[in-house]
Amino acid sequence: MASALGGRIRTGAPVEAVTVRGAGRCSVRLAGGETLTAGAVVSALPVGPLRSVDVTGVSEERLTSLHRQRQALAAKFVAAYDRPFWRDRGLSGLSECEGVLGSTWPQSDGILSALVPPERLGVLLGMPAPLRTGELLADIARLYGDEAYRPLASFVRMWGTDPWTQGYVTQWTPGDVMAAGPLHGTHEPPFYVCGSDQWAAGYMEGAVRTGRDAAEEALRRG
Ligand SMILES: Cc1cc2nc3c(=O)[nH]c(=O)nc-3n(C[C@H](O)[C@H](O)[C@H](O)COP(=O)(O)OP(=O)(O)OC[C@H]3O[C@@H](n4cnc5c(N)ncnc54)[C@H](O)[C@@H]3O)c2cc1C
Structure with a gap:
């Protein structure tokens, strides 16, 4: 699938840092130091690996919500x-x-x-x-x-x-839903999120639904 998209998809390229400076001015630093620039960033990372990425230019409330979610190690x-x-x-x-x-x-x-x-x-x-x-x-x-x-x-x-999943699905314990709060699964354009962990209960349907939602939202906002 990646090769059919003519080099627009990179595999084996771990993201280390994301900087959001407003529409059209986002950058993503890869392991090894290469930096890519973009109009928007859509994070499809599970919550565990995302905690290891240095994200700047996104509100403190959103980062607190994203980092508050835990994953089941299985x-x-x-x-x-x-x-x-x-x-x-x-x-x-x-x-x-x-x-x-x-x-x-x-x-x-x-x-x-x-x-x-x-x-x-x-x-x-x-x-x-x-x-x-x-x-x-x-x-x-x-x-x-x-x-x-x-x-x-x-x-x-x-x-x-596995460093790229760090677990199985989202694990919610009492208090977590309220702590992740209403920002869960929402976007802060030009920073978008998708993936199972941005859905109510993980799993494939969450990956698909949130992926479609993030794509729709990013296209709608241009
Ligand atoms: C053992 C097991 C059984 C499961 N059984 C079911 C089931 O029966 N039914 C069901 O619906 N779901 C099941 N699930 C859950 C389902 O597989 C996941 O919810 C779904 O695959 C997650 O999709 P995703 O796109 O959100 O994340 P992922 O598929 O995990 O994709 C995230 C991607 O991000 C990449 N990545 C991570 N960190 C970085 C980084 N720093 N830079 C660049 N890329 C990075 C990873 O390599 C990965 O490709 C199961 C999961 C497991 C582990």
């Missing part, structure tokens, strides 16, 4: 089997667990997905990497039987420590 585990063996026991594959895994669900026929929730991510991080898959499969085996130990393939993804 990891994901997927195991693929040749068949959904858990059904032999009359089980659906959907569970809430007490091990390192917090929940499992059937992603498709024969494929089980599982999340390691924030309060257990530390346990996973402390596990020597070569032990992780075996211990997570043991969690699944305790639920569904020893066939769990023989996946065709499995994969652990440490979303919580």
Whole structure:
């Protein structure tokens, strides 16, 4: 998709700083020092990585609101089997667990997905990497039987420590909604925001809706 847009999309270009000086006078500094200038800036960053970007020229209230939101640090585990063996026991594959895994669900026929929730991510991080898959499969085996130990393939993804996501979805605790306040998900042209974290509850529909909204708003204001 990026190459079809003739070089207008840069990948592998981490943003370190954004300066907003009014319409037509925005700049974005990339890692390595290159600076791009633009008429407007649309931030599609999740709240965690955005906290690491030095943003100037945007009101203090907006930055306080953006920086007040927290993210859930989680990891994901997927195991693929040749068949959904858990059904032999009359089980659906959907569970809430007490091990390192917090929940499992059937992603498709024969494929089980599982999340390691924030309060257990530390346990996973402390596990020597070569032990992780075996211990997570043991969690699944305790639920569904020893066939769990023989996946065709499995994969652990440490979303919580990935520097470009720093987590899974927005995590709201009591008081957070009021603290992020009415500026949440709104724009301060020529500075616009979009992405799941600018929606009520994260997730794909939030990424899509806020992306459309920010694009519409930026086009409307020229
Ligand atoms: C394990 C897991 C399971 C999920 N399951 C579901 C599900 O079943 N249903 C559902 O609807 N949603 C699910 N989600 C949530 C959904 O994937 C996210 O809400 C959505 O992908 C976020 O989209 P986004 O565009 O806001 O952010 P992202 O897709 O995270 O995009 C942000 C982009 O910003 C880039 N970036 C970060 N920092 C910088 C920087 N400094 N400079 C330049 N670029 C930067 C990143 O590299 C990334 O490409 C899941 C997420 C996870 C992790």
